[in-house]
Amino acid sequence: MSELVVTDLHATVGGKEILKGVSLTIRSGEVHAVMGPNGSGKSTLSHVITGKPGYTVTGGSVTLDGVELLELAAWERAKAGLFLAMQYPTEVPGVSLEAMLTASAVAAGRDADVIKASIAAESERIGFATDLITRPLNVDLSGGEKKRNETVQLGVLEPKFAILDEIDSGLDVDAMKAVTRRVEEATNADDKPLGVLAITHYKRLFEELEPDHVHVFAAGVIQKSGGRELADELEETGYAEWAHLVDHSAPTAFDNPFGDTTFADGLNLHEG
């Protein structure tokens, strides 16, 4: 049994406080849904936990089985058992899924020789075309393909905890089913079941993925927690109750959904 414990987490972006004291405990096999209005800081929570550059932690802690993650580099957090399925998976020209996961396995001291077969098996499991595996990561993939790609990685890396950042966005019904079913299976595994923090705006994610706990997130803190019924309630009432708390002027460091001005080789445009 593993435990991911977030305690009174505070973080700023560009000097502005976005997380204002978040506390949350997730255990192996549990699915926690964090739901909230746009601009509430949901994605910031995922990025601060996984160590994306650009965020400053000003207080609190995040531990995985007692190990303080905030003191580790992003890759060490992943090695410790944390996985982030991104809302907008970054395009990485020139680097294949296999090359990336092989490098990850090598760093973790795992058997890198099985990576190829493992990718193939996971791809088949969720209906991800195998010819996408050798292509540059996320380049020219549709929104649905990118999310399937993230899910393949989750299956191969076998993390202890996965943060799913709006994994339902950009997904068609079939892809949604395939992806959420795979995650649900991982949470039910007899051996080392996966713990999930699912950040989402909509309830539809829970058709296949059964949440044990639902948290309403707004204005940088968890406003209310409950069971699945809270998600049903939100579907009825929306986030009106908390809408007045949202500061729309909050700066965000989210990925740009439209992509940067990036060339095929991954260089941003800086005229020399």
Add this chain to the structure above:
Amino acid sequence: MPDAQTLAPWLESARSTAAADLANAEAPTGREEVWRYTRIADIDLANYSVPDADAGTSVDPIPLDGAAATIVIRNGRIASIDRTDALGKATVSTVSEHDDGQTILNSVRGEAVDVVGHLHDAHAGDIIVIDVPRGHHVEAPIAIDVYSDVEGGLTCPHTIVRAANGASVTVFERRRSGEAAQMVVPVVELDAAADARVNYLVAQQLGLNTISLEHQAATVGQQAHAVCSTAAFGGSYARVQAEMSLNGRGSSGDLLSAYFGDGEQMLDFRTFQHHNAPDTTSNLLFKGAVTGEAQSVYSGLIKVAESAPGTNAFQTNRNLKLSEGAWAYSVPNLEIEQNQVSCSHASTVGEIDEDQRYYLESRGVPTTAAEQLLVSGFFAEVIGQFPVDGVKAELQSYIDDALAADRAAQEAAA
């Protein structure tokens, strides 16, 4: 036919003339456009002289698997020429062995126009001529292995590749040198006649105390194709002037380069895409990375003559700056005297993309390994187009290793 190692009388006399021109020529100051941003003004040509004829060296060539022929040049002189049956009707010789050597030499490059050209012409001796007769295809690559290691040495390798009508050939030249301070002034001439194909790749892996001033020139005939490519990794100051002249209707040419500079290196590239005939196409892709205190200069010109309607010309230079102290400069240029053309040029200088690095890190890939994957991916686009399959993996891993060494050094310093 005269002996391969003996210079023809006409060549001796051409060298004397060049030596006189050299004595009268003014040294570049760095103020001329073609020498801007460079270290040329710091270089004293008088410090370098041709090594003695018997200054051999025991360094073995690095074999190229399945080569049709292997030419080994040591300290400026031919050490051996190994020919195999795969050459077929193609010949490997020296220019002195040709009765019409005088018209072969510099027929592509043209007359020397500056000090560096005169310097080369005054000292180039064992000039290699690879000839492929009409309609003949040399399937396997021809390898040239050049090495020098004499302190203060000046060597002037010169390779001429001629493919007659409908012929094809691929040449791979590897240039290395020892740690001794020296100068290499290479010339490469590629001549693709009508419907011919010439592929050329040079791996410049010179020692870090070697200055290299290289001139590559290609002329491409009707419906012919030439690829002139350079992997530039070594040298203290290493300059390549590369010219692709599309002279026949429907001809096309690729200019390609992958370069990686570290420490105090300066890598300097001047490219020219000359469109002189209708319906010609040129593609240029130069991709480089600089780290440490290294510097790179790229300056390219697409020149479309009035006689070249239907020209397609593309020029792309991309640079990765991998350290605070590194510096990359990129200047693309167009000069067009014809309206019916399609031209594009793009140039960038940037750092490793932070979001891409984070994506890899978030999957458990350590920072250095993530950077290696990204840099390797950056170069894969151009190395993948190099025309010698047998060395692509080696060149790619050279860059991986160089980056790893650089990152290890940076970590140790921090």
